[in-house]
Amino acid sequence: MYDVLCVGFGPANIALAVALDELWPAARVKFVEREPAPSWQPAMMLDGADIQNHPSRDLVTPRNPRSRYTFTNYLHEHGRLFKHLNLPSHHPLRKEYAGYVKWVAETVPADVDYGQNVTAIRLAEADASTGAKPVEVLTADGRRYLGRSAVVAPGRSPYVPPVFEALPFPQAAHTSRFLPAIADLDRDFAGTLAVVGASQSAIEVILDLMGRFPAARIVNVMSGYGYRLKDTSPFSEEVYFPEFVDYYYRASEDGKQRLRDLLRPTNYSAADRDVIDTLYLKMYEDELDGRQRVTMRGNRLITAAHQDGAGVTLDLTERITGEQEQLTVDRVVLATGYRDLGTKGRTEQLPPLLREVAGVLAVDPETGLSVGFDYRVENSTAGRGAPPIYINGLCESTHGLGDAGSFSLLALRSQAIVDSLRQRLSAPEGATPATDLVGAASLAATR
Incomplete structure (x- = not known):
């Protein structure tokens, strides 16, 4: 005992x-x-x-x-x-x-x-x-x-959006299993990889894929317009002080929700400037070199995902125009949080x-x-x-x-x-x- x-x-x-x-x-x-x-x-x-x-x-x-x-x-x-x-x-x-x-x-x-x-x-x-x-x-x-x-x-627990739950590993893998999911691909891999999400982890994965598989195409699908800077103001960062725990714990449920909405960019759906700048510069340099390894699909909702042979086909809806499209990729990495x-x-x-x-x-x-x-x-x-x-x-x-x-x-x-x-x-x-x-x-x- x-x-x-x-x-x-x-x-x-x-x-x-x-x-x-x-x-x-x-x-x-x-x-x-x-x-x-x-x-x-x-x-x-x-x-x-x-x-x-x-x-x-x-x-x-x-x-x-x-x-x-x-x-x-x-x-x-x-x-x-x-x-x-x-x-x-x-x-x-x-x-x-x-x-x-x-x-x-x-x-x-x-x-x-x-x-x-x-x-x-x-x-x-x-x-x-x-x-x-x-x-x-x-x-x-x-x-x-x-x-x-x-x-x-x-x-x-990793958050896997419902549309991906039926897909097998490694065709669809959460970032918590990222390296095992790509371990079987060699450096000459020239297929298409989708990264879903707009977080720090999403950029880290894209940068890693660009270096690991230089010939691959990477498509970044996100529900927002583009990457947002993480709120790293020292005033906002005081949410990680012990005093804030006391303040938050004693707040009403409505108060807690308001605080979550206000402070979400300190940790979620945002990224640090260094990785954002690095990705933007690499994409710009690719353009100068006459190639496009990374494509952004912003403002997209993924309405369905199904296995298509050895790959995955995603049904996308543009949130502003309503335009619908399909995207077929070899693998999907889910930077969708927890x-x-x-x-x-x-x-x-x-x-x-x-x-x-x-x-x-x-x-x-x-x-x-x-x-x-x-x-x-x-x-x-x-x-x-x-x-x-x-x-x-x-x-x-x-x-x-x-x-x-x-x-x-x-x-x-x-x-x-x-x-x-x-x-x-x-x-x-x-x-x-x-x-x-x-x-x-x-x-x-x-x-």
Whole structure:
């Protein structure tokens, strides 16, 4: 019986492992991870791609700058600190940050079972002596884990538009599977590849395809007119401050929606200037050279997609003129983002792994899963006495953009979860933990 069962060992739960090591080393904790070894975004390790946040907003620095698990210390221990500080760039390369994440995962003294695909999270039978129901985690190869609590960090589900759901891999592949989807194509590939979307990832994929397959034709299909610059104003970037989490969490549902609409360009459907400028310049240079490798199809809705021999045919409708056309390509890369928790639009009501305990969790038909300020999923009436279950990294709808797959608040969120776990698991039977009354005080304490 573990004190805490943690599903997933990506950046969110790696940061949690560091917080547990530094704040609650006596806890009995088990991490269960699907992949055979620690990794971060392996399908998007593209040449020249960087991260989009300050490197010191890493797995631990905002919570404990003196920790040995900081990105700065990683550079120091690998003899790259001065060279990195001399780089002519604002952000680290994604490859280097992936190396940092892997280093922390391998260095922190966490008990991790790799290669274990979790198939179900349930409530086990009540303990005969205490009456408490432990969390039960089951894996595909028959392993069974029991815990007094659980922290679920499976990562957000890729959003695949309905018109593409029936298409096989690799004819249609989300960016989360980009490199495997093109692994069988050789450098002389001269076919046509479609990239759907207008995000940072879409441009990164196009630039990679241009360099990887010089003879290929690339068609970029997007619902908007063209690429928008990401809102990187320092005033807008304060949405990644801990104070904004408090502000957003306490806002009404209408207020949350207004904030989402206003602040969406800080993270979604937009791209950094460096990649936009690079793509535009490459397209211009191609024109000078008398060729056109990249074609833009803006203001297009994709109304159907079907397999056509070894390729894919897309039915497109121009949103302004209503003109309809067909586009046949060899493969489609979907830079269409990820699902959030919720009930409207590109959302899912709860993480798929929690479907078997949905009956004991509080779910609002309008807003979806009810999550406390300490990231604990609140229990329904039927779930009274159920063990605490936390969601780590999926709570943008309740906690704001800092939970939008960003590193910015990983360290502070981990502290909030550890503080709440300690209070709940050590509280006398029937007592109300302080986190129910005042929220995750550890976030506020960092101000």
